[in-house]
Amino acid sequence: MAGHLRLVDVVKRFGAAVAVDGVTLDIEEGCFFTLLGPSGCGKTTLLRVVAGFHLPDRGEVYLRDRRITHLPPHARGTAMVFQEYALFPHMTVEENVAYGLRMRRVPAAAARERVRQVLELVGLVGQEHKYPHQLSGGQQQRVALARALVVEPEVLLLDEPLSNLDAKLRLRVREELRDLQRRLGQTTVYVTHDQEEALALSDRIAVMNAGRVLQVGTPEEVYLRPRNRFVAEFVGLANFVEGQWVGPGRVQAGRLELQVDDGGSSGRKVLLAVRPEEIRVRSGPPAGSPNALRGRVRSITFLGSVRRCTVETDGLQWVVDVQPDVRLQTAQEVYLEVPPHRLRVVEEG
Amino acid sequence: MGRLGVVAAGVEARRQLADPGLALAFVGGAAALGLFVLYPTVRVLLYPTVHDYLTIPQSVRWIQAARNSLVSTVLSTSTAVLVGLAFAFAITRPDVPGRRFFRTVALLPLFAPPFMVAFSYILLFGRQGLVTRHLLGLDVNIFGLYGLWLAQTVAFFPLAMLVIAGVLESVSPSLEHAARNLGADEWQVARTVTLALARPGIAGAALVVAISVLADFGNAVVIAGGWPLLATEAWFRLEGMADLRGASLVVAMLVVPTTGLFLLERYWVGRRRYTTITGRGGRLERPPTYPPLKWAAFSVCALTSVLVVLIYLGVVAGAFTAVWGRDWSITLDHWRLASDRVTSLWASLRVAAGAGLGTAVAGILLAFLTSRPVPLRRALDFLAVLPGALPGVFVGVGFVLAFNRPPLELVGTPWILVLALAFWHLPLGYQAAVAQLQQIDRSIEEAASNLGARGLHLLRDVYLPLLARAFVEGFTVSFVRAVTNVSIAVFLVSPGNVVATFAILNMIGNGIWGGAAALTTMLLLVTFAALAAARVAAGRALRPVPAG
Numbered sequence: 001m002a003g004h005l006r007l008v009d010v011v012k013r014f015g016a017a018v019a020v021d022g023v024t025l026d027i028e029e030g031c032f033f034t035l036l037g038p039s040g041c042g043k044t045t046l047l048r049v050v051a052g053f054h055l056p057d058r059g060e061v062y063l064r065d066r067r068i069t070h071l072p073p074h075a076r077g078t079a080m081v082f083q084e085y086a087l088f089p090h091m092t093v094e095e096n097v098a099y100g101l102r103m104r105r106v107p108a109a110a111a112r113e114r115v116r117q118v119l120e121l122v123g124l125v126g127q128e129h130k131y132p133h134q135l136s137g138g139q140q141q142r143v144a145l146a147r148a149l150v151v152e153p154e155v156l157l158l159d160e161p162l163s164n165l166d167a168k169l170r171l172r173v174r175e176e177l178r179d180l181q182r183r184l185g186q187t188t189v190y191v192t193h194d195q196e197e198a199l200a201l202s203d204r205i206a207v208m209n210a211g212r213v214l215q216v217g218t219p220e221e222v223y224l225r226p227r228n229r230f231v232a233e234f235v236g237l238a239n240f241v242e243g244q245w246v247g248p249g250r251v252q253a254g255r256l257e258l259q260v261d262d263g264g265s266s267g268r269k270v271l272l273a274v275r276p277e278e279i280r281v282r283s284g285p286p287a288g289s290p291n292a293l294r295g296r297v298r299s300i301t302f303l304g305s306v307r308r309c310t311v312e313t314d315g316l317q318w319v320v321d322v323q324p325d326v327r328l329q330t331a332q333e334v335y336l337e338v339p340p341h342r343l344r345v346v347e348e349g
Numbered sequence: 350m351g352r353l354g355v356v357a358a359g360v361e362a363r364r365q366l367a368d369p370g371l372a373l374a375f376v377g378g379a380a381a382l383g384l385f386v387l388y389p390t391v392r393v394l395l396y397p398t399v400h401d402y403l404t405i406p407q408s409v410r411w412i413q414a415a416r417n418s419l420v421s422t423v424l425s426t427s428t429a430v431l432v433g434l435a436f437a438f439a440i441t442r443p444d445v446p447g448r449r450f451f452r453t454v455a456l457l458p459l460f461a462p463p464f465m466v467a468f469s470y471i472l473l474f475g476r477q478g479l480v481t482r483h484l485l486g487l488d489v490n491i492f493g494l495y496g497l498w499l500a501q502t503v504a505f506f507p508l509a510m511l512v513i514a515g516v517l518e519s520v521s522p523s524l525e526h527a528a529r530n531l532g533a534d535e536w537q538v539a540r541t542v543t544l545a546l547a548r549p550g551i552a553g554a555a556l557v558v559a560i561s562v563l564a565d566f567g568n569a570v571v572i573a574g575g576w577p578l579l580a581t582e583a584w585f586r587l588e589g590m591a592d593l594r595g596a597s598l599v600v601a602m603l604v605v606p607t608t609g610l611f612l613l614e615r616y617w618v619g620r621r622r623y624t625t626i627t628g629r630g631g632r633l634e635r636p637p638t639y640p641p642l643k644w645a646a647f648s649v650c651a652l653t654s655v656l657v658v659l660i661y662l663g664v665v666a667g668a669f670t671a672v673w674g675r676d677w678s679i680t681l682d683h684w685r686l687a688s689d690r691v692t693s694l695w696a697s698l699r700v701a702a703g704a705g706l707g708t709a710v711a712g713i714l715l716a717f718l719t720s721r722p723v724p725l726r727r728a729l730d731f732l733a734v735l736p737g738a739l740p741g742v743f744v745g746v747g748f749v750l751a752f753n754r755p756p757l758e759l760v761g762t763p764w765i766l767v768l769a770l771a772f773w774h775l776p777l778g779y780q781a782a783v784a785q786l787q788q789i790d791r792s793i794e795e796a797a798s799n800l801g802a803r804g805l806h807l808l809r810d811v812y813l814p815l816l817a818r819a820f821v822e823g824f825t826v827s828f829v830r831a832v833t834n835v836s837i838a839v840f841l842v843s844p845g846n847v848v849a850t851f852a853i854l855n856m857i858g859n860g861i862w863g864g865a866a867a868l869t870t871m872l873l874l875v876t877f878a879a880l881a882a883a884r885v886a887a888g889r890a891l892r893p894v895p896a897g
Binding site: 052074075078079082086088100103147151 | 521523524526527528529530531532533534537541542545546548636
């Protein structure tokens with residue numbers, strides 16, 4: 001079934017630089033969809049193509065099976081929240097939020113009622129007559145959101161809306177945003193470079209790099225089953241092991257032989273990944289565990305919720321997270337237990 | 350700041366002056382402002398008696414002059430701001446054809462002597478006008494209100510453009526994108542966002558232009574003809590009738606509205622600029638301009654550009670034409686005539702160089718003083734910007750009154766003109782230096798004092814190298830305006846020190862148009878040559894200064 005918002009083979013160049021390189025995406029109605037990637041990966045450009053600020057050089061954009069590729073921005077029904085908010089400094093909160101309704105010639109009384117409802121929704125009642133510069137960063141952010149929501153857009157576009165907030169506030173607004181989106185069933189495309197934000201908010205995530213979409217999936221899928229090294233690295237920290245299949249479920253990596261749940265044909269090269277929190281650390285040799293590796297602690301960093309250690313085993317470096325109450329010392333001899341089902345095949349060939 | 354803070358500031362102020370170098374600079378700066386800004390001002394205002402002030406409403410001629418000044422100010426300001434708005438709009442949009450050309454052309458009137466626009470339009474559009482009489486066969490009398498209106502519009506729209514463009518440039522493109530995104534069509538974007546945001550800029554531009562128009566002496570004296578205006582009346586009083594009392598009364602009448610407009614601009618409009626609310630964010634380029642607006646702005650700019658280029662062409666043509674209006678053959682006679690007065694050119698250059706130096710040095714010194722907690726900081730700051738509110742004729746009369754008797758008898762020496770111009774242009778140098786100082790990171794100074802630099806050492810070692818840019822800027826603006834000044838020069842030149850503008854004005858007055866045109870052309874050449882030299886020198890002076 002075709003999605004609510006569809007991008008087909010979209011290409012956007014700026015001079016010689018290719019910002020978006022053949023992106024195809026299907027976004028379901030009511031979905032919270034995130035474009036995740038490092039700065040310069042083309043995610044914001046893609047969002048602006050959807051909003052109509054950039055014409056794509058190739059490809060099409062469909063909204064409810066209507067081709068909107070060449071429609072001007074004001075005729076699309078895609079309201080956007082800008083990274084820098086772009087609030088009109090010469091208008092009050094109320095006038096800012098009512099702007100979209102005014103442009104749609106909604107009668108004044110009805111508009112006032114809609115504005116009141118939306119301000120209530122974002123918790124800004126009582127601030128109607130203030131100007132943007134009289135508001136805090138968090139409040140400005142809400143005005144920007146209210147201004148976009150009030151026009152009941154087909155798709156809500158959010159361009160790193162939390163990046164100008166401090167860390168604490170960011171967490172709170174993040175949850176409110178998620179809550180609001182669920183309650184309204186608002187189809188949303190969200191752009192961020194923050195993987196934690198993406199995992200916490202999204203129904204689906206598209207991980208982008210260098211103008212291309214590398215993987216699309218639920219937060220669980222991109223975190224637990226990354227399809228390549230970039231995704232595994234960008235979405236959370238991972239240990240990588242390069243090796244070679246030497247038999248069914250057996251990978252030779254340097255002097256180590258590791259058991260892996262996935263199969264593979266002998267002789268082929270393979271890249272395995274395992275997350276720091278998935279490795280267990282023991283002080284003595286674990287009994288009956290397939291991948292028990294003896295090694296030495298090289299460094300320990302206390303991060304609050306975990307202790308992050310580097311452990312060296314037979315020439316391989318592992319980053320391992322342990323509970324903060326586990327006491328380890330540098331140069332201490334330890335055993336690492338790597339569960340075979342956690343050693344995921346990321347790339348092969 | 351709490352009470353503790355105030356006490357601490359007082360202690361800090363005294364501690365600052367404990368440094369002998371800084372104390373010396375403070376005394377010098379305060380004395381200079383008191384002597385060359387405050388004293389002449391007070392002298393003018395107190396020269397007429399209360400009784401004299403009370404007779405103003407009975408003088409038909411002065412009421413007439415005041416009314417005329419008001420009419421020409423309203424008309425010229427309106428058109429200059431409209432044209433300035435069109436230019437500002439055109440040069441801040443990426444897609445208006447010829448925008449770079451328009452920007453350059455719009456700056457040209459700023460380098461011309463103030464009377465040049467009027468003079469050139471008389472040559473082109475007057476009764477003997479090349480365009481009106483000889484190309485179109487019309488009999489047009491350009492003297493009076495309409496000629497003045499045209500000349501002032503062309504002379505002062507660049508000021509409006511600079512102010513409005515500054516505001517339009519600061520409007521984040523994402524605001525226009527946001528409006529489009531929310532359903533506004535292009536006309537609505539322009540009306541509700543772009544132009545709405547420019548409104549404080551337009552108000553500010555109107556005030557700045559109104560001050561210049563009210564105070565405009567050069568164009569008025571050449572083209573207003575028998576139409577009395579406040580700015581020219583003062584000179585007629587002094588020159589024609591040696592009536593110091595009358596002259597000071599007229600300039601006092603003039604300074605009230607200009608100061609009012611100035612304060613309004615500085616303390617009301619200046620604070621109403623919209624601070625654009627933006628955090629970080631990828632900058633979008635501006636969306637395409639609504640075609641009808643684009644072409645409207647383009648047409649206004651193109652038409653005005655023709656008028657601006659004609660100022661220069663008219664004068665150059667005049668310099669080579671045998672007898673304007675009768676004999677159109679080409680001649681070099683006027684250049685011979687102008688060469689006889691070439692000493693006035695050198696006098697202009699000397700005076701302007703002195704004024705430029707004075708403005709730049711005083712500006713930097715005062716900006717440095719007011720950037721630290723010295724006593725009377727606010728008063729110094731106010732006096733340093735006050736000359737911006739004073740019409741040239743007011744300063745001219747003020748210096749005549751203040752320095753025509755011992756102990757400081759400067760009338761008759763070239764120094765009086767140098768000082769008058771240096772301090773009249775002080776706000777330009779001062780504000781350039783303040784802007785530079787604000788850019789200098791406080792931590793640079795802290796690092797220097799941490800390493801042992803104090804007081805004037807700080808100025809010499811840390812600030813001066815960084816202030817080279819402010820110096821060049823202050824010097825250049827003051828120089829150009831001094832070379833082209835007439836409003837002050839007419840009051841302060843003495844027979845031995847005639848400057849070029851004064852000589853030209855006399856030639857125009859005596860109907861020696863060809864000679865006047867030739868000398869004006871020479872003045873322009875010298876001005877542009879000096880500017881080019883300053884640019885080269887500046888390029889060298891500025892190279893070691895790190896960007897930022």
